Amino acid sequence: MWVIRGLKKGVLTTKFPEEVSEEERKMLRVRMCPDSEKCPLEFCVSCPLGEEREAEVVVRRKIPFSKSIHVFFADVGSCNACNREVEMLNNPYYDFHRLGIFFTPTPRHADVLLVSGYSEEMVKPLEKAYSAMPRPKLVIACGACAVEGLERTNLKADVLIPGCPPSPLLIMKALLLARGDRV
């Protein structure tokens, strides 16, 4: 019986952003590259060899209102790991709906364009999706590829999430910061 299973499991959901457990704190940290010259991606900061430090989400522009936000997710050439971490936000451990963040299947209803990966083949579809969004539209680069890749397009990233891939908790933090929440 699903109901009994659910009750037995109890609450899995993180108390983030109000409280952060020890395990979650690790997910909000990045590991710097010990030899950045050799590294393939500048914003990867996920090196198992590297030194740990707090992840820095760069916020250049925020949504000018604090309400629930709708996110259109656009994979434009990722390795699929960033996608998986974004998909993981649906998971009861994170349950991002409780914070008023929702995915929308169309850019026409989106406040935020969350971009992962980069492939030149996808630049046109990406720009088309962006132009279909209503204002004020925010672009979030999710992960090292998108941070670097968006530089090669006509779009400007308003929020940069480092990591390769960034953890679901870090993506959640970035979405809250983009909305102007204090995290």
Place this chain on the structure above:
Amino acid sequence: MISTSVNVESNVSGKTLSAVFDDFIVMIDYSSGEVTVLPSEEAHLVDSRPLYSFLTGKLDELRLYCDRPAFRLHYGPLSSGIWEAGAFEVVSYGERILNVVPLCHYKRLGDGGRELIKVEGKEPEVALMEVERICGTFSASYSTAFTMAVERIAGVEVDSNVKAARIAAVELERIYNHVHAIYRVAVAASQKVAVSHLLALEEDVLRLNFRLFGHRYAFGFNRIGGVRLRDVKALSKLDAIEREFDELVEELSVSKIFIDRLHNTAKLSAEEIAELDAIGIAAKGSGVDRDVRKFSENYPGFKPVVKTDGDSLARILVRVDEVKQSISIIRECEGELRAGGVKNGWDGWNAVEGEAMAFVESPPGDLLMYVKLSGGRVEKFRVRGASAINYLAFARGVEGNIFTDYPFALESFGLSFADAQGLL
């Protein structure tokens, strides 16, 4: 996992087409594990196969042009229901799907595609970081194939604890990807409660990965000549994961809605598997045991899981049994795992020249990688992910089904466009 040196032979009858690259073609015999490499001048031996057309981008040969009024839809990229940069060309006259052609070029590697990933021209240790970012969700398979090929060229024999760590990484990858495929099918069947439980289970495996390898997708754990492990005790979590998985499968198997949607969907016969040169989960669900672990000395006595019905349900049932099989494989090699760096890299690159190929059974099927080293760098790199082959099998399977079956068909194959990057 097998790796082989490159040899040339021209007998292709009864062999499966495995890859078509710009200057050579690879065939494999899944009963003996024998690999044959043909120069591209011999393409006429295989160019009538549908997979040859698919791998060489001759998509017109796979398209259906019918005389009845029919729609030709471009489904994706950036469409609802396709989470990745990829697309399908679908021909239908309303409800029934007549023809599907997967379009995998959006994620192709190289100029004009995913330009940030560059393997050739780099030192092997650096190239390895690029290789594991080709398909992140199958990264343990990719990095293992690459390290195996390079070690073979260099004549490096790794310790048994390195082998054990790689087996553990590849099998853990299989577990979380199989759980993910079942979750995707449950999403399509609107089994909302099951969806939450399955995603939570996948998260548990990813967290286990993080403790064991220092990365949720095992990036950076593989080194040439070694591996790097963190908290080996994290594997004690496996018991709870297995219990949870068994219980979820039991609950799902009594859900009529779930089973009905999978039963008889995207059916492929063993003959079609042979015709399409399909591999991995697609083949195993249709009674054909194509799994390269059979030929690997690292998997002694390995017997692939096989189901014979050939539908989406059979493919999901292969996954269910493979998760259990992977857990027992990990348990067998658990005692060999040592925390810390095991043989940290290797520095004799300049002296190493040569080429090698390696196969690893990634979650959807076997992955093939070819590496040529010269002057201490990767001179040539070719890769063929399992999805590059099985997207064609999916396309054939879904033909004749109706639109609402589409996600049940697609997700049962567990493919990724990032893994189909080798296509033109």
